[in-house]
Amino acid sequence: MSEIRIYTDDELHKIAQAGRLAASVLDFIEPYVTAGITTNELDKLCHDFIVANKAIPAPLNYNGFPKSICTSVNNVVCHGIPGEYKLKSGDIVNIDITVNLDGLYGDTSRTFLVGECSKLAENLVEITKQALFVGIDAVKPYGHFGDIGRAIQKFVDKHGFSIVRDYCGHGIGDVFHGEPTILHYATSSKGEQILPGMCFTIEPMINAGGYKTKVLGDHWTAVTVDKSLSAQFEHTLAVTENSVEVLTLI
Numbered sequence: 227m228s229e230i231r232i233y234t235d236d237e238l239h240k241i242a243q244a245g246r247l248a249a250s251v252l253d254f255i256e257p258y259v260t261a262g263i264t265t266n267e268l269d270k271l272c273h274d275f276i277v278a279n280k281a282i283p284a285p286l287n288y289n290g291f292p293k294s295i296c297t298s299v300n301n302v303v304c305h306g307i308p309g310e311y312k313l314k315s316g317d318i319v320n321i322d323i324t325v326n327l328d329g330l331y332g333d334t335s336r337t338f339l340v341g342e343c344s345k346l347a348e349n350l351v352e353i354t355k356q357a358l359f360v361g362i363d364a365v366k367p368y369g370h371f372g373d374i375g376r377a378i379q380k381f382v383d384k385h386g387f388s389i390v391r392d393y394c395g396h397g398i399g400d401v402f403h404g405e406p407t408i409l410h411y412a413t414s415s416k417g418e419q420i421l422p423g424m425c426f427t428i429e430p431m432i433n434a435g436g437y438k439t440k441v442l443g444d445h446w447t448a449v450t451v452d453k454s455l456s457a458q459f460e461h462t463l464a465v466t467e468n469s470v471e472v473l474t475l476i
């Protein structure tokens with residue numbers, strides 16, 4: 227039995243408002259993502275922007291997460307906790323924003339290059355951004371969720387990078403994380419059917435080295451086991467009768 231929620235047009239409209247706000251937080255913070263700023267300062271700027279827009283930063287206190295955004299630097303795959311670390315030229319940093327606007331959620335992330343980065347870092351970030359759009363292009367109304375991971379895997383394999391398996395996309399809307407779980411890699415399972423009114427994220431995490439991750443002692447920060455660089459991009463999507471809409475574009 228499918229537990230995947232089908233949202234009404236009115237609900238989808240409100241999720242889209244949350245999505246647009248989340249995207250606008252990334253646009254707002256981008257010029258601040260420079261060498262010398264601490265991830266705590268980025269967190270405070272985003273927190274204040276979200277609250278000024280009458281929304282709640284969803285990560286704050288979510289299962290005990292202590293900050294309002296996730297900042298994942300270099301070998302950090304996801305769920306990096308903002309702190310006193312100062313960004314330096316050559317770093318890559320993913321900023322992941324989730325807002326709760328009137329009870330509905332929008333979730334989006336981008337990986338930013340700080341100053342002058344290596345060719346490897348530039349290439350990894352570019353391929354990861356493209357991998358997200360390859361996944362989005364694989365979403366067809368009345369298709370299957372397994373189509374997404376299959377398309378991303380084919381693309382990423384070609385470029386010699388690896389796809390994280392321990393973290394996935396998720397249903398979103400009236401909850402932060404709901405059904406289904408969206409794999410970014412290929413499996414033998416077709417997965418559930420994709421139906422109009424469904425709302426979910428695609429958020430591939432791509433590593434320059436191996437796919438394996440581990441969580442640090444803070445119980446949140448996920449890093450690559452081999453210390454290789456990791457990048458991620460995320461959008462929130464809604465399925466309509468004929469297409470898929472990206473709700474976290476402005």
Ligand code: MF3
Binds near residue numbers: 322446
């Ligand atoms: N925004 C993340 C995602 O894309 C989840 C962060 S959970 C947190 O699903 F608690 F770490 F904030």
Ligand code: CO
Binds near residue numbers: 333
């Ligand atoms: Co997400």
Ligand code: CO
Binds near residue numbers: 323324335460
């Ligand atoms: Co997110």
